[in-house]
Amino acid sequence: MTNVESFALTVKSTNHFQMTDTKNVSSEKTSGLRAPLLPFVLITSLFFMWGMANNLTDTLLAAFRRIMSMTDFETAWIQIAFYGSYFCLALPAAIFIKRFTYQSGVLLGLGMYVVGALLFYPASIAMQYSFFLAALFILAGGLSVLETACNPYIIAMGDPKTATRRLNLAQSFNPIGSISGVVISKFFILSHLDIADAGERAAMTPEQLGAIQEAELSAVMGPYVTIGLALLVLWIIIAKTRMPKASDETATINLRPSLRRLLNNKNYVMGVVAQFFYVGAQICVWSFTIQYVMGELGVREAAASNYYIAALVIFTIFRFINTFLMKYFRPENLLILSALLGAFSTFLVITGGGYAGVYALVAISGFMSLMFPTIFGLASKGLGMDTKIGSSGLIMAIGGGAVLPPLQGLLSDMTGSIGISFWVPLICFLIIAGYGLISKKHNNVNA
Numbered sequence: 001m002t003n004v005e006s007f008a009l010t011v012k013s014t015n016h017f018q019m020t021d022t023k024n025v026s027s028e029k030t031s032g033l034r035a036p037l038l039p040f041v042l043i044t045s046l047f048f049m050w051g052m053a054n055n056l057t058d059t060l061l062a063a064f065r066r067i068m069s070m071t072d073f074e075t076a077w078i079q080i081a082f083y084g085s086y087f088c089l090a091l092p093a094a095i096f097i098k099r100f101t102y103q104s105g106v107l108l109g110l111g112m113y114v115v116g117a118l119l120f121y122p123a124s125i126a127m128q129y130s131f132f133l134a135a136l137f138i139l140a141g142g143l144s145v146l147e148t149a150c151n152p153y154i155i156a157m158g159d160p161k162t163a164t165r166r167l168n169l170a171q172s173f174n175p176i177g178s179i180s181g182v183v184i185s186k187f188f189i190l191s192h193l194d195i196a197d198a199g200e201r202a203a204m205t206p207e208q209l210g211a212i213q214e215a216e217l218s219a220v221m222g223p224y225v226t227i228g229l230a231l232l233v234l235w236i237i238i239a240k241t242r243m244p245k246a247s248d249e250t251a252t253i254n255l256r257p258s259l260r261r262l263l264n265n266k267n268y269v270m271g272v273v274a275q276f277f278y279v280g281a282q283i284c285v286w287s288f289t290i291q292y293v294m295g296e297l298g299v300r301e302a303a304a305s306n307y308y309i310a311a312l313v314i315f316t317i318f319r320f321i322n323t324f325l326m327k328y329f330r331p332e333n334l335l336i337l338s339a340l341l342g343a344f345s346t347f348l349v350i351t352g353g354g355y356a357g358v359y360a361l362v363a364i365s366g367f368m369s370l371m372f373p374t375i376f377g378l379a380s381k382g383l384g385m386d387t388k389i390g391s392s393g394l395i396m397a398i399g400g401g402a403v404l405p406p407l408q409g410l411l412s413d414m415t416g417s418i419g420i421s422f423w424v425p426l427i428c429f430l431i432i433a434g435y436g437l438i439s440k441k442h443n444n445v446n447a
Contacts, residue, residue, distance in 0.1 A: 038241060039241065039243045045173070053177075059181075072291070072418075078132075086401070089144040090392045106149050110146060112141050113142035114231045144398070152380070179312040186306075281425035283400075284405050290304040292422075293308075314365050335375070335436040339436060343433070349422045371432060375432070
């Protein structure tokens with residue numbers, strides 16, 4: 001079956017879609033459910049949009065490093081603000097969705113995304129790094145709400161037996177957005193950076209430096225404001241569309257019992273840990289790709305971004321390939337293999353250098369492609385009435401993107417080698433492989 005056929009089968013329209021979140025729903029009642037086409041397409045489009053935001057933001061580390069002559073650790077504050085917001089907003093988002101509906105969560109998250117993007121305009125006028133960080137925090141908070149709502153929403157849209165595969169399908173559009181974000185950055189941000197390096201900027205008068213930075217920060221602002229205006233239109237469309245409720249039968253929030261059950265679920269807890277280290281590894285790899293390529297090949301930001309784009313293209317292709325392979329292989333086995341190959345490629349980045357190191361760095365993205373949705377699906381398996389609160393824990397784990405990249409940046413600054421700093425994601429991949437083994441054992445016991 002082709003991916004196109006799989007997509008058509010997955011989103012086959014029905015007028016009878018209704019989903020509860022109770023723990024003991026029988027397979028007879030849930031088997032064969034299909035998601036309504038338009039709501040599925042609209043929710044899947046959001047995977048594209050937050051992929052665009054994530055990877056457009058990753059390129060800002062290289063941009064601000066030049067614009068404001070920052071160290072690797074200082075630029076990593078971009079990821080602290082961005083992924084720290086994910087951590088802070090995920091649980092409140094889950095409670096909000098539990099109280100209302102998935103659609104309400106989508107509209108709240110998308111609205112925050114719009115506001116954060118539009119705040120780049122006053123930030124560019126103020127020309128203060130802290131203002132950009134504040135705008136990113138609000139924007140990423142919206143993404144946290146969106147992911148908390150959309151991932152379990154996609155899981156709820158159909159047969160539980162194919163939930164992980166369905167989520168991989170929806171997530172396949174995320175890297176397409178990622179590629180779009182880097183392409184936008186390449187042509188509208190990175191290519192507009194002045195060639196003056198930190199030493200040359202230090203020798204400039206305040207007026208000269210201010211004029212250069214004003215033009216560069218205006219280039220940073222443009223794509224975000226444009227995206228914000230486009231998303232405002234999408235917000236209106238979703239608000240006007242009749243969406244399947246796919247919510248609890250009641251709005252009762254029993255947070256303490258849910259947390260107790262979740263904390264006693266080893267597969268879930270270790271899934272949250274694995275997700276923390278996966279997102280940390282992904283952001284480490286992608287945040288420092290441009291800088292690694294610049295150092296190894298002696299090129300500037302715009303040219304180095306071509307390799308980042310290549311990595312995201314490979315990530316996208318392998319996401320569809322892995323969705324297909326899940327028809328024939330257990331997700332746990334694919335996760336273990338991908339994590340080990342990712343660790344091996346990262347070791348080549350550390351020890352290789354030159355084109356060999358760059359090619360190995362690009363290859364890592366192919367092995368990372370299935371990790372987020374597969375960990376999410378495996379950890380969510382069997383959560384029943386605790387799915388919404390459980391999903392918030394898996395989204396909070398995205399906070400790994402706020403913790404690990406600064407550690408990598410600090411290691412790079414201390415050793416003077418961006419290559420050596422890739423020991424951080426290598427260790428993460430080994431932890432992910434360990435979770436694959438734990439989940440496999442768990443599912444064998446409960447088969």
